[in-house]
Amino acid sequence: MQYNPQPPRRPPNGHRRPMAQGAPNPRANPQNPPRVRRDASQDYARRKAAYERQMAEKRRREARRKRKVQIFWGRVLVFFVILLLLAVVACVGFALYFNHSDPPPEPTTIRYTFNGDDSISLAEDKAYLGGVLYVDFSDLASRFGLVAVGGADEMRFVIPTGDETDSRGSGSEEDVIFRRDSDLSTVNGQDVRLSGPAVLHGEHYLVPADFITEYMDGIALTREGNTVSIARTYTDEIPDALAFTLKRAAAVDPLPEDTELGDIDPGAIIPSTSVPGPSEEDLVVTFLTDLSAYEEYMNPADRNAYLILVNNDNTVDETHKPTDLTDLADTRKDGRNVQQMRLYAAKALEALYIEMRAAGYKDVSVTSAYRSYAYQTSLFNMYTANEMKKDPSLTLAQAQAITATYSARPGTSEHQTGLCCDMHNLGAADVAFAKKEAYTWLTENAWKFGFILRFPQGKEDITGISFEPWHYRYVGRYHAKAIHDAGLCLEEYLTPAGN
Numbered sequence: 001m002q003y004n005p006q007p008p009r010r011p012p013n014g015h016r017r018p019m020a021q022g023a024p025n026p027r028a029n030p031q032n033p034p035r036v037r038r039d040a041s042q043d044y045a046r047r048k049a050a051y052e053r054q055m056a057e058k059r060r061r062e063a064r065r066k067r068k069v070q071i072f073w074g075r076v077l078v079f080f081v082i083l084l085l086l087a088v089v090a091c092v093g094f095a096l097y098f099n100h101s102d103p104p105p106e107p108t109t110i111r112y113t114f115n116g117d118d119s120i121s122l123a124e125d126k127a128y129l130g131g132v133l134y135v136d137f138s139d140l141a142s143r144f145g146l147v148a149v150g151g152a153d154e155m156r157f158v159i160p161t162g163d164e165t166d167s168r169g170s171g172s173e174e175d176v177i178f179r180r181d182s183d184l185s186t187v188n189g190q191d192v193r194l195s196g197p198a199v200l201h202g203e204h205y206l207v208p209a210d211f212i213t214e215y216m217d218g219i220a221l222t223r224e225g226n227t228v229s230i231a232r233t234y235t236d237e238i239p240d241a242l243a244f245t246l247k248r249a250a251a252v253d254p255l256p257e258d259t260e261l262g263d264i265d266p267g268a269i270i271p272s273t274s275v276p277g278p279s280e281e282d283l284v285v286t287f288l289t290d291l292s293a294y295e296e297y298m299n300p301a302d303r304n305a306y307l308i309l310v311n312n313d314n315t316v317d318e319t320h321k322p323t324d325l326t327d328l329a330d331t332r333k334d335g336r337n338v339q340q341m342r343l344y345a346a347k348a349l350e351a352l353y354i355e356m357r358a359a360g361y362k363d364v365s366v367t368s369a370y371r372s373y374a375y376q377t378s379l380f381n382m383y384t385a386n387e388m389k390k391d392p393s394l395t396l397a398q399a400q401a402i403t404a405t406y407s408a409r410p411g412t413s414e415h416q417t418g419l420c421c422d423m424h425n426l427g428a429a430d431v432a433f434a435k436k437e438a439y440t441w442l443t444e445n446a447w448k449f450g451f452i453l454r455f456p457q458g459k460e461d462i463t464g465i466s467f468e469p470w471h472y473r474y475v476g477r478y479h480a481k482a483i484h485d486a487g488l489c490l491e492e493y494l495t496p497a498g499n
């Protein structure tokens with residue numbers, strides 16, 4: 001079928017519409033087929049089919065959207081389930097961990113046998129106090145024929161001599177006195193320190209088991225696992241003998257009649273008159289432990305006996321050596337030599353340690369106390385050599401000047417007096433000790449035992465020594481209290497006589 005094109009209409013303004021020469025006339029294009037008349041039913045079917053396709057496409061899109069939403073929520077669900085599982089696993093893990101690190105204590109009892117047969121048992125919390133094995137001494141006494149005299153606060157156990165006429169006043173009677181909640185006991189009239197306080201349990205006195213091994217003859221104590229065997233030892237020489245003896249020098253020393261005070265004249269130094277001295281009531285101190293045996297050491301009757309001032313301006317000579325140096329039981333146990341201080345200072349320090357441990361500070365120990373002139377010299381020379389190694393450009397005098405800022409020159413060290421000690425709970429003396437609770441305890445309590453912090457913070461200009469929270473100096477309670485309350489350093493407190 002041929003299509004006849006109509007002549008182009010002219011625009012009303014008479015202009016011809018511009019038409020490129022030879023441009024194809026779409027209407028004249030033979031490839032653009034003319035509309036065909038179709039019948040109505042055919043047209044309807046096509047439209048219907050198109051509509052259905054459209055609807056199907058719409059349904060597919062809808063289905064895809066729903067699936068996406070389902071997948072999204074599915075993932076959210078999986079995420080939360082995993083989160084929940086992780087939380088459960090974490091909780092179980094924590095529970096197991098804490099359970100593991102702190103298992104419920106199993107009730108254990110310690111069995112005590114006497115001469116191999118009869119036995120009693122004590123629950124572990126009664127048998128061990130502060131890590132020390134205890135025995136029921138009242139029970140032991142009744143089995144071994146000791147006589148108990150006294151009451152709840154103080155109990156005396158007597159070994160009968162077997163001879164009635166000899167039992168009283170003859171001097172041959174042996175006894176031990178335990179005091180409730182006190183580690184001070186008396187063996188044959190001699191005060192001794194137990195490794196833990198005697199405790200009253202019901203009507204029975206429980207005491208550290210090592211009392212038997214340390215102070216009793218004719219009786220042996222052995223421990224195997226949870227069984228403690230206590231038995232008489234029968235020897236050929238003294239059959240069936242039971243006695244209290246002081247097997248070691250653990251006794252609290254009796255006060256010496258006349259103590260050698262060293263060769264420095266303590267009268268050369270007197271306390272500053274501007275500082276009010278404490279009253280007698282100020283000097284009465286109460287402790288957690290029974291330290292009555294130490295009172296004279298902590299608060300010496302001769303108040304000024306220990307007021308020596310040693311520093312860069314007040315030196316001691318090479319020959320000065322105290323004559324009453326005493327071992328310090330609280331020397332750090334790491335292989336170093338047992339440190340020493342003069343008797344009064346050493347005993348007062350012993351009291352300080354008993355109280356400090358009772359207050360819960362058990363890891364402080366003495367790292368250094370008395371140092372001889374020769375030792376201080378070698379120490380000073382070693383530090384000086386280290387300084388010169390660090391900086392080879394230093395002269396000897398310069399290196400010594402640097403060393404002197406942290407280590408005393410020989411003759412200027414208070415350690416040579418035997419009246420001071422370094423104590424702390426660190427690997428090495430360090431100002432970090434000032435952050436420890438034990439240091440706080442010392443700053444609050446050291447004066448009660450007669451000690452002062454010798455090189456306080458803020459007094460560096462006067463002492464010439466930087467803050468040393470570990471260095472404590474014995475001066476006796478009277479002066480320690482005055483110095484503590486006034487917030488002074490020793491240089492400020494002491495005035496050379498005549499000034």
Ligand SMILES: [Zn+2]
Nearest residue numbers: 415421422471
């Ligand atoms: Zn020191």
